[in-house]
Amino acid sequence: MNKDEVDLLFDAQTISKRISSLGCAIAKNEPSDLFVVVILKGSFVFAADLIRAIEDAGTSTKVDFITLSSYGSGYESSGTVKLVHDLSESVKGRTVLIVDDILESGRTIAFARDTMRKRQAKTVKTCLLLDKPKKRIVDIEADYLGFKIEDQFVVGYGIDLANRYRGLPFLGVVPSGLDQTSIEKI
Ligand code: IMP
Ligand code: MG
Numbered sequence: 001m002n003k004d005e006v007d008l009l010f011d012a013q014t015i016s017k018r019i020s021s022l023g024c025a026i027a028k029n030e031p032s033d034l035f036v037v038v039i040l041k042g043s044f045v046f047a048a049d050l051i052r053a054i055e056d057a058g059t060s061t062k063v064d065f066i067t068l069s070s071y072g073s074g075y076e077s078s079g080t081v082k083l084v085h086d087l088s089e090s091v092k093g094r095t096v097l098i099v100d101d102i103l104e105s106g107r108t109i110a111f112a113r114d115t116m117r118k119r120q121a122k123t124v125k126t127c128l129l130l131d132k133p134k135k136r137i138v139d140i141e142a143d144y145l146g147f148k149i150e151d152q153f154v155v156g157y158g159i160d161l162a163n164r165y166r167g168l169p170f171l172g173v174v175p176s177g178l179d180q181t182s183i184e185k186i
Contacts, residue, residue: 006172023053040067042101045158081111091121106138
């Protein structure tokens with residue numbers, strides 16, 4: 001990880017404050033024993049802070065993980081969502097909150113939502129850290145959202161480029177001059 005390659009978008013304190021408010025809103029609106037479905041890998045840091053914010057605000061959670069992949073290793077989504085690893089528990093009859101890092105075309109979150117609905121979850125809500133509304137293809141909005149951003153490539157706080165930068169404690173933008181070829185060389 002090299003902080004100098006990345007321009008700051010949101011610092012750790014700004015992210016933390018926003019997640020506390022999300023936790024309060026979720027605890028206020030959703031029932032206890034919320035089944036949190038975390039989409040790996042990009043949202044694992046966000047989800048770790050979010051479930052503690054929800055619990056702090058008085059609502060208990062259970063957590064499970066699903067790995068979905070649409071990106072490959074570069075900047076552009078492939079357009080097809082693949083289920084790489086499934087949940088270990090059934091969602092039937094449960095109140096599900098799907099957590100993901102970024103809402104872009106909407107394909108990933110729509111795929112996750114439709115999968116939970118097919119499996120007869122009682123209700124399915126979504127919580128996203130970031131939204132790039134200009135890139136939307138599927139008509140879907142987050143029920144809970146951290147920040148709306150411009151169409152820019154974000155890394156840090158769990159979010160990667162080619163599996164790099166996940167450990168940065170802040171959200172940043174990779175300058176557009178850094179193309180995939182130069183990234184591989186760094
Ligand atoms: P969508 O299916 O097009 O909405 O894309 C959402 C998925 O693409 C997210 O779960 C992210 O993993 C990934 N993604 C979208 N934008 C970015 C980005 O700026 N940086 C890293 N990953 C991204
Ligand atoms: Mg993802």
